[in-house]
Amino acid sequence: MGPSPGPAGGGGWVQKLVTFGLIANWILSSAGLILFNKWLLSSGGFPFPVTLTLLHQSFCGLVAVVALKLKLFECAAMERRDYLRGVVPIGALYALSLWFGNWAYIYLQVSYVQMLKAFMPAIVFVIGVTLGTEKFTWSLLWVLLWIAFGVLIASFGEVHFSAVGTVIQLSSLAFEATRLTLLQILLQRKFNPMTAMYYLSPITALFLLILFIAKEFSAVAQVIGDANPYVLLLNCCCAFVLNIAVFLLVGKTSALTMNVSGVIKDWLIIASSVLIFGSTLTRLNVLGFTIAFTGVLFYNYHRRNLKEREQPSSAPKADADEENQHLLEPQETPAPAQDR
Secondary structure, eight states: OOOOSHHHHHHHHHHHHHHHHHHHHHHHHHHHHHHHHHHHHHTSSOOOHHHHHHHHHHHHHHHHHHHHHTTSSOOOOOOHHHIIIIIHHHHHHHHHHHHHHHHHHHHSOHHHHHHHGGGHHHHHHHHHHHHTSSOOOHHHHHHHHHHHHHHHHHHHTOTTOOHHHHHHHHHHHHHHHHHHHHHHHHHTTOOOHHHHHHHHHHHHHHHHHHHHHHHTHHHHHHHGGGSOHHHHHHHHHHHHHHHHHHHHHHHHSOHHHHHHHHHHHHHHHHHHHHHHHOOOOOHHHHHHHHHHHHHHHHHHHHHHHHHHHHSOTTOHHHHHHHHHHOOOSSSSOSSOOTTO
16 A cells, blocks of 8 residues: 555645745735835825835844844855945845835826836846846747837826836836846845845945935925824835745745736736726726736746756756746845835
């Protein structure tokens, strides 16, 4: 008589439930923070995107430092040379990405911002080919042109279109794509969530502080007394929760799983923006968004097949590790992503 399939089967179901829970946690955390930020910046009486992201990074960095002092996690050592060459540029790009990403919500509907994010694979591909981390293939190029076509249709159908807001959001995606390309090397260290926040959040906050002093200090100083500290603290806690959710999902699933889940997240955010903020959707919006994200799904599928063909058949585990490591697909998947 063969071994009973009960334990293995039970373990498989448990793993599936854990994975589903991690995906649901990430979707709800990300969607919740995006809608929370939109409300704060547009109608919540706090229209300061740099200040908001500075608070997020400072809070996450502070939590990481306190946790390290309490010895709640082990922190991998990093040489100063690696820090200056690796973490500092990533921190600068991340600061710009977060600033521009939140800034765009002042000009654009949440639904349209999510549609523009579908253009992320194309930007990552172009920057990756330029920096030598991506291989040019005609098949991928045609898929990316398909995505761009869908985004273009969605833009034509946008009722509250803003050229300034669109440029700001695309600039945010460009900064983010460059950051993700540089992040490949850093992710090879396989940092845990708290270690990543310990290294990345303080330097990102430093760059945001410079922007804050240059852009928003005088305006914030005039109204900071009217701001509700409990609302801002809750917003920072949401950013921290999203950080943890991203890293947990990355550690337990693959980039493909995360990106496909990101499509569900974007539909949820768009539907929520219509219900909560009264965002206007046109038929061209829906058509363009559907075309773009059909391309995103095929892009992820095609990339997965390319990686499987490139990997030796005798090293399936290496393939899985590499997929978890290369998080350069759309939907702000890599970590940390406080307000994506």
